[in-house]
Amino acid sequence: DAKTTQPNSMESNEEEPVHLPCNHSTISGTDYIHWYRQLPSQGPEYVIHGLTSNVNNRMASLAIAEDRKSSTLILHRATLRDAAVYYCIPSISNFGNEKLTFGTGTRLTIIP
Amino acid sequence: DAGVTQSPTHLIKTRGQQVTLRCSPKSGHDTVSWYQQALGQGPQFIFQYYEEEERQRGNFPDRFSGHQFPNYSSELNVNALLLGDSALYLCASSLALAPGELFFGEGSRLTVL
Numbered sequence: 755d756a757k758t759t760q761p762n763s764m765e766s767n768e769e770e771p772v773h774l775p776c777n778h779s780t781i782s783g784t785d786y787i788h789w790y791r792q793l794p795s796q797g798p799e800y801v802i803h804g805l806t807s808n809v810n811n812r813m814a815s816l817a818i819a820e821d822r823k824s825s826t827l828i829l830h831r832a833t834l835r836d837a838a839v840y841y842c843i844p845s846i847s848n849f850g851n852e853k854l855t856f857g858t859g860t861r862l863t864i865i866p
Numbered sequence: 867d868a869g870v871t872q873s874p875t876h877l878i879k880t881r882g883q884q885v886t887l888r889c890s891p892k893s894g895h896d897t898v899s900w901y902q903q904a905l906g907q908g909p910q911f912i913f914q915y916y917e918e919e920e921r922q923r924g925n926f927p928d929r930f931s932g933h934q935f936p937n938y939s940s941e942l943n944v945n946a947l948l949l950g951d952s953a954l955y956l957c958a959s960s961l962a963l964a965p966g967e968l969f970f971g972e973g974s975r976l977t978v979l
Contacts, residue, residue: 788967797870797956797970798909841908850897850960853922854968856908 756781756844763861766832774827774860776842781822786848789816789827791838792859798841801827803848837864868893870959870971878977879947887942887974891959898940899968900932901956909956915940916962944976952978 759777766772778787788803802809802816804825809816815828829836841859845852871890879885891898897916901909911924915934929945938959944951954975958968 790968795972797958797972798968799970800967803967839908848965849962850895850964850966850968851914851916851921851962853899853911853914853924854909855911856901858906858908 756785758842758844758857760840760842760857760860762858763863765863765865766829767865768834769831772829772832772836772862774829774840774842774862775824776826777824778842778844779823781844782846783822785844785846787816787818787822787825788843788845788848788854789814789840790843790854790856791836791840793835793838798856801840805848832862832864834864834866837862870957870969872955872957872971872974874974875972876975876977878979880979881947881949883947883978884943884945885947885976887944887955887957887976889940889942889957889959889971891938891940891957892969895959895961895969896938897960897962898934898938899958899960900940900942901958901970902926903954903956903973905953912942921962947978949978952976 789801790798792798817826839859899914900912903909913923954973956973
């Protein structure tokens with residue numbers, strides 16, 4: 755499994771953009787990059803995933819470096835509900851039978 | 867549409883006992899995966915069930931076993947409980963052979979005394 759490095763914690767002001775970085779320098783050329791988040795007292799929830807190009811959905815954007823050794827999850831306008839632990843997870847597929855290898859993630863605190 | 871449901875939400879056991887945790891997947895999903903999350907850590911993959919068989923297994927001892935029923939629901943059994951088994955046990959459901967995310971339940975919090 756590819757190893758990931760994420761900051762232990764980050765803070766951001768409410769209603770401002772948040773950029774959550776992830777280094778995955780050992781990723782293979784065909785690994786997908788998934789992001790999940792875990793709100794307090796809940797199970798993880800899917801945020802976004804991508805392979806080579808930048809991706810957008812209603813929750814966030816994912817910017818993937820050209821060499822694919824790093825990626826950044828972008829929350830365009832943070833709300834208090836975005837306070838969670840964010841996990842960056844490389845995996846060999848985006849199929850439902852893929853096991854996910856979670857690290858310790860980044861704990862995001864939103865300041866009102 | 868109910869998501870992934872797990873039961874019980876909390877339980878307390880003593881060392882040496884056995885525990886069974888239950889999971890009902892999201893409607894339409896055929897695959898159930900189980901994860902263990904210790905306090906302050908990310909979830910760790912235990913095993914995955916598809917077509918009533920264990921398809922993948924993480925680095926967990928044989929004390930951890932499971933089952934999947936014809937209706938796709940699943941059970942996680944842990945025998946000879948140790949203090950270190952205290953954790954949040956998460957169930958995730960998905961479609962095995964289609965692109966898509968995992969949907970997690972809220973977990974069962976197990977405390978071993």
